[in-house]
Amino acid sequence: MLLPIDDPFDPRIEPYRDIRERDLKGRGGRFVIEGEVVLRTALLSGRFAIESLLIAENRVEPLADLIAKVPSGIPVYRASRGVLDGIAGFPMHRGILAMGVRGEASTPGELLAAAPANALFIGLSAIANHDNMGGIFRNAAAFGLDGVLIDGASCDPLYRKAIRVSAGAALVTPFAQGGDIGDLCDALLAAGFEVLATSPAGRERLAEIEPAGRQAVLFGAEGPGLPERILKRLRTIRIDMRGGFDSLNVATTSGIVLHHLAR
Structure with missing residues (x-):
């Protein structure tokens, strides 16, 4: 199910906000997946759980086959380019983000x-x-x-x-x-x-x-x-x-x- 996001400050996409800053500070056991190739690999391998996806509206239709592979229960958010850029804090040219969960690290x-x-x-x-x-x-x-x-x-x-x-x-x-x-x-x-x-x-x-x-x-x-x-x-x-x-x-x-x- 695609969930529209119209406000960069919508609390549902809070983990995606100001990506560059949070890359430096960490994000509470999460990591960011960016781009179609990486997202496809993440979904097919299944090694790390995916918490949610955030996709630019103009990428939704071309990515229909990939979105169909997202397990049920994982929210897929869609947003305009302007809203997406406002969330990330910089222009997101790829228009594809997902939030991965690190889980318990191997020793x-x-x-x-x-x-x-x-x-x-x-x-x-x-x-x-x-x-x-x-x-x-x-x-x-x-x-x-x-x-x-x-x-x-x-x-x-x-x-x-x-x-x-x-x-x-x-x-x-x-x-x-x-x-x-x-x-x-x-x-x-x-x-x-x-x-x-x-x-x-x-x-x-x-x-x-x-x-x-x-x-x-x-x-x-x-x-x-x-x-x-x-x-x-x-x-x-x-x-x-x-x-x-x-x-x-x-x-x-x-x-x-x-x-x-x-x-």
Whole structure:
């Protein structure tokens, strides 16, 4: 059932108000889904519950098939472009929003306990850029990763922009976030993973590494990379480059590494 919204201050759509501001402050266990591709992924995967939808009037008819997939009981609000922009606090060109519910977060231990015998994981350290986070998740989904472990110094993969850049992959690929990268490394090793660390100064070439058994690859923030204490204890790998370059964007790096190690 489509419910019209004529007032940006209608209490029914309060969670959508001033999206940019609330992205920074959090929204009480919710996260924002934006755009048709991401919403379609969210509805089809069913991993996260959806609380409601808010759609521009001119998008309702073209999205009829998608709206039909919304479970009964979930409100679908419709609003004019002007009202929608007033709610969000900026021009909503895509005209499609939904409110997801985070639910109970997985722990690294739970994720690792459910991993198959030949699982491929990645660990992320201090990835603060939402574009990079989204790009890494998109690569993780494309190459069939079994899980992503993220330290507490990294940004939120369920941040609106990170989800959008991931093309919805952040809503599909299992992940757990929290703690220090050293703790995540310990958990991977204890679960029987061979853990590789990426670095421009890695001792081994990526091309020399064979996919085998349980493997995990750690990626650090652009610039500082992984902490030295992590690099000293692990097998380090590099991607050879020409032209005087010694590093790539971390999302690009993850795509190359995961393509090579994909099961």
